[in-house]
Amino acid sequence: MLKTRKYKWIDILRIPFEISPLLLVAFVLLELTQALISTFAIVFATSFFVDTAFAVIADELIVSTVYAPLGALLGVVAISNIFDHLLGLLQSRLKIVIEFKLEPTILDTRASLKYKYIEDSDTCELVERLSEGIVENMLNGVRAFTTVARSIVSIAAILSLILTQVWWATILIAILSIPLLWMSLKAGGKNYNAWMEAWPYERRFSYYSDDILTSREATQERTLFGYADYIVNLHGEHFEIARKIQEKVAIRTKMAMEATGIFMSVIALLISFTLIKPVIAGTLNPGMFMGIVAAVFTMATSIGGTLQEAAKNLSYAKRCMDDLTAFMALDLQEGATDLPDKIPPVFERLSFKNVWFKYPNAENYALRNVSFDIEVGNHFAFVGANGSGKTTIIKLLTGLYDVYDGEILINGKELRTYEASTLKAMFSVVYQDFSRYEISLADNIALGNTSENVSIEDIHKVTDKVALTDTITNLKDGLRTPLGKIDKDGSDLSGGQWQKVAIARSLISPAPIKILDEPTAALDPIAESRIYQEFEELMRGKTTIFISHRLGSTKLANEILVIESGEITERGTHNKLIKMRGVYAKMFELQRRWYE
Ligand SMILES: Nc1ncnc2c1ncn2[C@@H]1O[C@H](COP(=O)(O)OP(=O)(O)OP(=O)(O)O)[C@@H](O)[C@H]1O
Structure with missing residues (x-):
């Protein structure tokens, strides 16, 4: 199913779609429905419950009338949880079918590679990276696409709710979402670059720990020469370099995330504050007010981190597609996996x-x-x-x-x-x-x-x-x-x-x-x-x-x-x-x- 060609962004979705269209479509639809449930349904259910509860407190309604909205709210929360579990299940299933289809193709190609690659460290690194990471990266890529789509749906749902009340906030959020998205993508890309920079050191320290310090073949020399401490030090040095590279970016990313969170919270506060006016004027129910405020705050605090994580995963998945392009372009040895002829040739x-x-x-x-x-x-x-x-x-x-x-x-x-x-x-x-x-x-x-x-x-x-x-x-x-x-x-x-x-x-x-x-x-x-x-x-x-x-x-x-x-x-x-x-x-x- 994999061919020699250039693999692009879209292949992160296209390959899983070709492997199992039903699973992928179900996964995407469920994610989007979940986005609508967690905004629209929760806002309306909260509003219904809070308004009824206020009416009960004001003695306008009898206590039993609160049971239906309470049930509705609990029902929405339960459905949202069930959807989360279903998404988890679909994701595991998707992983299994992708693994089942891709791994034999990769292994076949790997077994047929020309011998010159076996002795070339760059190609070995490419083949290892791809074989170990393609399923995980592709799945994370699919998740990242759906996360971005889900965030866009959530933002759009909230915007549509506040459009009639605070139109300027709608425009503000819509405008701010663009740089926010861009910043998140940039931070994700930086995270990825740091990982790439740290990768050679990680390979080294994994070699020290897996091949020298714990391998059976090296046991005798390890014991005789007593070099374990020496190798542990080398391991530590490489570990430290990799950690520093990643930590530097992690701190910057964290700071950017925090700054985005604070900024978004200020906007959420502003929106909440502005929404008080229509509540007092009686054009917005208190229940709706609380539902919107809760949804706006949830979005404000999580959107930066979620998008950054998605962007990082998209960068990894894109790099994985570049690796796939390079891997599929490697020369294959014709007949590499063929058995020797049954009747040996005559030699002269x-x-x-x-x-x-x-x-x-x-x-x-x-x-x-x-x-x-x-x-x-x-x-x-x-x-x-x-x-x-x-x-x-x-x-x-x-x-x-x-x-x-x-x-x-x-x-x-x-x-x-x-x-x-x-x-x-x-x-x-x-x-x-x-x-x-x-x-x-x-x-x-x-x-x-x-x-x-x-x-x-x-x-x-x-x-x-x-x-x-x-x-x-x-x-x-x-x-x-x-x-x-x-x-x-x-x-x-x-x-x-x-x-x-x-x-x-x-x-x-x-x-x-x-x-x-x-x-x-x-x-x-x-x-x-x-x-x-x-x-x-x-x-x-x-x-x-x-x-x-x-x-x-x-x-x-x-x-x-x-x-x-x-x-x-x-x-x-x-x-x-x-x-x-x-x-x-x-x-x-x-x-x-x-x-x-
Ligand atoms: N994969 C490779 N890439 C680059 N150079 C190589 C590679 N394999 C061997 N060489 C080089 O080619 C030369 C010949 O190596 P070869 O393995 O044929 O030696 P040899 O005579 O069999 O040695 P020995 O007696 O040690 O086994 C050496 O200089 C070696 O460093």
């Missing part, structure tokens, strides 16, 4: 031809004129210092970034022309920062092959290969044991065991090219050596690309590519590179010395 050859690549917004190239060929069935290893560009090559290969110079050819065809589902079926990757899913161990592995129904036997085959069998036996429910701490029966694994799970997930995938980015960094030497033995066996006929700082593992490779600052500087087998006495030989020698 992969070529990088003079590839240059720069990350979006980065100044320097991460890859410079990179060229290499990978043939089916061979094993390749990328070696190089931290930040030299190894993982970047994998990101390009798997289609995460598609803006580069040069060519990347798979079976002679440019990578960018492949369907996403084919590329997904081509590669299986064990990422350096692989994911730890807090679901069952079996599901953790089965996620590697979602195109087929993976059997328990298939899972056992791969867990044997990565030496996880003993771990599974020791778990309470074996493969069915939930991992992590979300589930109360969950079991946690060690870092190395989690890494084995990630390798098993990759092994169960039928993809013809296996990519392993630092696949054994968390494994003990025995597990590592065993996995390499298994790999030789397992990878026979498959093509593998290894990234590893452990140069023992690269001995298995048919070709080792040494990468420095984004450029391939050496290539060849282990023996050839050792003989070359270049960077690889130096790195290998340094590592070897540690083990002597």
Whole structure:
């Protein structure tokens, strides 16, 4: 239901209207009726009751005649309360239907965003802000529109009541309402700007409190380094900056509100004072006088604050529409949520031809004129210092970034022309920062092959290969044991065991090219050596690309590519590179010395 276009003010109402016209119309009508009840009906009911009561006091009427107006007054108050509750209910219902319609659309779009956005902090901030706030902001926006409409109806109702008595007051209020409305909108806008200014600090202090001070991952370091006080101080500093920014505006807004309230009360007093004359002259009933005075004072004291709040919410909702415009304009990755093809493609050859690549917004190239060929069935290893560009090559290969110079050819065809589902079926990757899913161990592995129904036997085959069998036996429910701490029966694994799970997930995938980015960094030497033995066996006929700082593992490779600052500087087998006495030989020698 959301499209790529410019979202404007009116969309704050239009989107909820498209989602549920009935609910929105009912909500608006009820709000307006409530405005009429709380002015007209209350004024007339008060007037009816007070006049009858005065007549009873003056012995003009018997006591029982007061029951009907009293009942009418109570009835009006009761109806007004019922309407308030109905409005609350409608609002909750509206919230649920908006959530139900918008959230899946936002989530779908979010899941299909191009990968470049995932690594861009501005876009991440936009996506977070929109996903978290759109329903609330839209609902507050609708409320703000109806509040403004309600205030206008209330003012008009009061004006129509006093028009015949104090015409000048009608004109005065009508004229003053315009700057009042304008001032309220301005104050609301200022509130919003203060929130925007404070937002980066709020994000920071939420990060300190939610991610560092209370997160499970940071517990050990937090305890060991005892840095809690240090972070609490940082949290306090950012909290204080955010508080000061918002407090400054809050004080000004409060003062403006108070000033408006006092000003409006003076006008209300003036109107009340002027209305005494027609009461004495007998052209205005005392009951009507009291009803109007009460309504005028209620309006005078609440209108400034109500309108300012509405204006603030309108500013938030408008900003939310700007965010929605920006969000819907983001590039989507075609086929991002498609499953990999059921039948893996046949792989023959992969070529990088003079590839240059720069990350979006980065100044320097991460890859410079990179060229290499990978043939089916061979094993390749990328070696190089931290930040030299190894993982970047994998990101390009798997289609995460598609803006580069040069060519990347798979079976002679440019990578960018492949369907996403084919590329997904081509590669299986064990990422350096692989994911730890807090679901069952079996599901953790089965996620590697979602195109087929993976059997328990298939899972056992791969867990044997990565030496996880003993771990599974020791778990309470074996493969069915939930991992992590979300589930109360969950079991946690060690870092190395989690890494084995990630390798098993990759092994169960039928993809013809296996990519392993630092696949054994968390494994003990025995597990590592065993996995390499298994790999030789397992990878026979498959093509593998290894990234590893452990140069023992690269001995298995048919070709080792040494990468420095984004450029391939050496290539060849282990023996050839050792003989070359270049960077690889130096790195290998340094590592070897540690083990002597
Ligand atoms: N999303 C990004 N935006 C901008 N620059 C990035 C991004 N990701 C990586 N880089 C930069 O690109 C260069 C290559 O990074 P890459 O992750 O490919 O290194 P690597 O060789 O895999 O390092 P390591 O051995 O530490 O994993 C580095 O200078 C890094 O700072």
